[in-house]
Every structure is written in C-alpha cells, then in structure tokens.
Amino acid sequence: MSNANQLLLDEVNSAGLWFTARKTRPLWAKEITVAQTVSTIEGQMAANVGDYLCRGSAGDIWPQKAETLHKKYSATGECDSEGWEKFTPRPEGAGVQAARIGHSFTVKASWGELTGQPGDYLVKSEVDKDVKYPDDIWIVAATIFEETYERVLSE
Numbered sequence: 001m002s003n004a005n006q007l008l009l010d011e012v013n014s015a016g017l018w019f020t021a022r023k024t025r026p027l028w029a030k031e032i033t034v035a036q037t038v039s040t041i042e043g044q045m046a047a048n049v050g051d052y053l054c055r056g057s058a059g060d061i062w063p064q065k066a067e068t069l070h071k072k073y074s075a076t077g078e079c080d081s082e083g084w085e086k087f088t089p090r091p092e093g094a095g096v097q098a099a100r101i102g103h104s105f106t107v108k109a110s111w112g113e114l115t116g117q118p119g120d121y122l123v124k125s126e127v128d129k130d131v132k133y134p135d136d137i138w139i140v141a142a143t144i145f146e147e148t149y150e151r152v153l154s155e
Contacts, residue, residue, distance in 0.1 A: 003133045004108035008101075012122060013132055017099035020126065025148040026076075028055045028084035029069060038063050042107075042114035042139050055084060058144050063111075095126045095152055098145065107139055114139045121145045 003009070012018065029052040038047045040062045047053060047063030054064050073087035080086075098121045107114045107122065116122070116139040123145075128134035140149075 005137060006133060008105055008107065008122065009133055009137075012099045012101070017101075018097045018124075018129075019099070020095050020129075020152040021098045021145075021149040022095040022152050023072070023089040023148055024150050025057050026086050026088045027057070027073065028080065029053065029064070029073075029087055030082075030084050031066070032063065040114075041141050041144075042116070043112060045111045054087075056144060057148060060141070060144055096123050096149070097126060097129050098123045098140070098149070100142070105139075107137055109138050110136060117141070 032047050032049055032051045032053055035049055036047050038045050038053065038061060041060050045063055051063045051065055052069050053061060054069065055061050069087065072090060074090055076086040076088055078086040100119060100121055101116060103118050105116045105120075105122070107116065119142040121140045121142065122137060123140050124131075124134045124137045128136065
C-alpha cells in the first residue's frame with residue numbers, strides 16, 4: 001500500500017489522538033453549474049458540475065459531492081438573496097473521527113493537497129474509525145472545528 005499520509009496517520013494512531021465528533025451547525029450550499037477551481041482555507045480544490053459549493057458559518061468555502069451533502073445534511077428550503085440554501089446536520093448522520101495536530105502538516109486528499117496549521121484538526125469519516133490508513137481524510141481549521149463540531153462522549 002502506498003499512502004502519502006502514512007507518516008502523519010502513524011503519528012496520530014500511535015498517540016491515540018482520535019476522538020468522535022459530530023457537526024452541530026448548519027451550512028449554506030448551492031449547486032455548481034460550471035466546473036471550477038475553488039480557493040479553500042486548505043488550498044485549491046476542483047469543483048465539478050453537480051457538486052455543491054458549501055459555505056460554513058465562518059464564511060469558509062469548499063466543494064462537496066451532492067451525495068455526501070445530502071447524506072450528512074437536510075435541505076431546509078430556506079434560501080438567501082444569493083441563492084445559497086440552508087442545510088442542517090442530520091441528527092442520525094455519521095460523525096467523524098478527529099485529531100488535533102500540534103504542528104504544521106500536509107495531507108494528500110482525493111481532491112488535492114491540503115495544508116494544516118498547528119492546532120488544526122485531521123478528520124476522517126466515522127465509518128473509517130478502525131481503519132489505520134483511510135483513503136478519505138481532510139483538514140478542518142481549529143477555529144472552524146471548535147465552532148461547528150462537538151465532541152461525542154464514548155458510548
């Protein structure tokens with residue numbers, strides 16, 4: 001297996017840093033009608049027709065596949081004057097596994113290379129809880145993570 005993220009994941013796994021968290025804040029999204037490259041906090045990301053452009057509570061922007069958005073969020077039908085629709089987290093939606101990283105780091109995601117600052121969070125899907133080297137990992141800036149997620153106490 002060749003995993004560009006193996007060194008960072010080994011660090012997080014061996015230190016036992018993963019914890020479960022769940023999104024608590026709504027986001028705003030609109031469907032992408034023209035393929036484009038989007039500037040996100042973590043770097044440039046490709047956004048394809050049919051994906052959604054999402055905007056978080058801190059004004060951060062990122063593209064997301066329609067299937068992923070609808071699996072994690074419910075459309076409210078409430079739209080703003082610019083055509084952004086409000087989506088709320090599904091209570092039954094899967095959470096995430098997150099780990100706070102104390103140094104600058106880079107992650108190779110399926111959509112590109114992302115850069116995290118000290119204190120930012122490395123995140124993976126809850127379905128990958130027991131997967132040492134998941135294919136899908138991403139970064140959430142510390143201020144955004146702490147504003148939009150809450151830690152889930154172990155069952």
